[in-house]
Amino acid sequence: MPEIIIISGKGGTGKTSLTAAFAHMAADAVICDLDVDAPDLHLILRPEIKVREDFHSGHEALIDPAACTACGLCAEMCRFGAVSNPPTGYRIDPLKCEGCKVCVQFCPAAAIRFPERHCGEWYLSSTRFGPMVHAQLFPGAENSGRLVALLRQKARDLARESGRRLVLSDGAPGIGCPVISSLSGTDFAVLVTEPTPSGRHDLERVADLCRHFKIPTGVIVNKADLNPENTRDIQRWCETARTEFLAALPYDPAVTEAMVQRQTVTEFSADGLSTDIRRTWRRILELGSRKKHPSQ
Numbered sequence: 511m512p513e514i515i516i517i518s519g520k521g522g523t524g525k526t527s528l529t530a531a532f533a534h535m536a537a538d539a540v541i542c543d544l545d546v547d548a549p550d551l552h553l554i555l556r557p558e559i560k561v562r563e564d565f566h567s568g569h570e571a572l573i574d575p576a577a578c579t580a581c582g583l584c585a586e587m588c589r590f591g592a593v594s595n596p597p598t599g600y601r602i603d604p605l606k607c608e609g610c611k612v613c614v615q616f617c618p619a620a621a622i623r624f625p626e627r628h629c630g631e632w633y634l635s636s637t638r639f640g641p642m643v644h645a646q647l648f649p650g651a652e653n654s655g656r657l658v659a660l661l662r663q664k665a666r667d668l669a670r671e672s673g674r675r676l677v678l679s680d681g682a683p684g685i686g687c688p689v690i691s692s693l694s695g696t697d698f699a700v701l702v703t704e705p706t707p708s709g710r711h712d713l714e715r716v717a718d719l720c721r722h723f724k725i726p727t728g729v730i731v732n733k734a735d736l737n738p739e740n741t742r743d744i745q746r747w748c749e750t751a752r753t754e755f756l757a758a759l760p761y762d763p764a765v766t767e768a769m770v771q772r773q774t775v776t777e778f779s780a781d782g783l784s785t786d787i788r789r790t791w792r793r794i795l796e797l798g799s800r801k802k803h804p805s806q
């Protein structure tokens with residue numbers, strides 16, 4: 511079962527609009543939104559949540575005011591400045607607490623609890639294009655890499671159980687922990703960029719990352735006609751970087767109009783850009799379904 515991911519070195523390249531259009535094209539996929547810090551694929555796919563689960567990661571210290579004797583030892587020992595002493599009594603700032611447990615162990619009154627940290631939620635949903643796995647990390651919550659790994663496993667399990675033949679993921683932007691977590695075991699990564707110097711720079715960084723993990727890649731330049739010269743540069747770079755140049759997609763206001771209607775551009779209009787997207791998707795599917803060479 512191939513796993514295909516759509517990523518970009520930075521935000522704002524149109525990655526999610528393209529993923530949504532590919533989800534429309536892919537008749538037999540489990541769709542997975544791995545951008546857990548700022549998910550937005552659901553805005554177009556409008557999933558109906560069937561299963562909602564809490565995501566816990568790490569621990570946080572909590573002072574029980576009834577048991578606290580106000581000795582101040584926890585504030586002295588916390589190296590992260592998480593303990594404060596307002597007039598209402600000692601308290602721990604959850605955003606500063608690193609969960610090191612020192613205060614819990616040294617509190618003479620055993621007044622500090624250490625529960626698991628509730629960091630977000632994940633969901634199994636249905637959409638008009640098939641099942642979807644997605645999540646929302648709470649603001650300030652960390653460990654998005656672990657949540658991404660969890661979502662990928664859920665998507666695989668769901669694909670197996672429902673007989674779907676593909677996992678199609680919208681990856682996080684950038685090259686940080688969530689992207690790294692989303693790449694391991696992926697069969698093919700589509701790198702979406704824009705024809706600007708910063709787009710090219712970010713493309714090279716994310717392509718390096720994929721090369722490191724030996725993941726075959728293909729490149730889409732979105733809004734390519736806004737700078738044909740830069741688009742040609744990227745195309746030439748692809749030849750030297752052993753990555754396939756998949757498509758130069760033109761700017762099309764239909765993308766925004768479709769988004770306002772909460773549709774994919776391929777639903778909104780069958781012509782123009784949608785024709786290019788359909789052709790590109792067929793090629794992605796072909797490349798993503800190839801057996802990996804043992805040396806890869």
Ligand code: SF4
Pocket residue numbers: 573577578579580581582583584585600616617618619620621622
């Ligand atoms: S160490 Fe324990 S008893 Fe002392 S201030 Fe902190 S929570 Fe209260």
Ligand code: SF4
Pocket residue numbers: 570571587588589590591592593602606607608609610611612613614
């Ligand atoms: S668990 Fe560690 S970081 Fe959190 S308040 Fe206690 S000492 Fe500070």
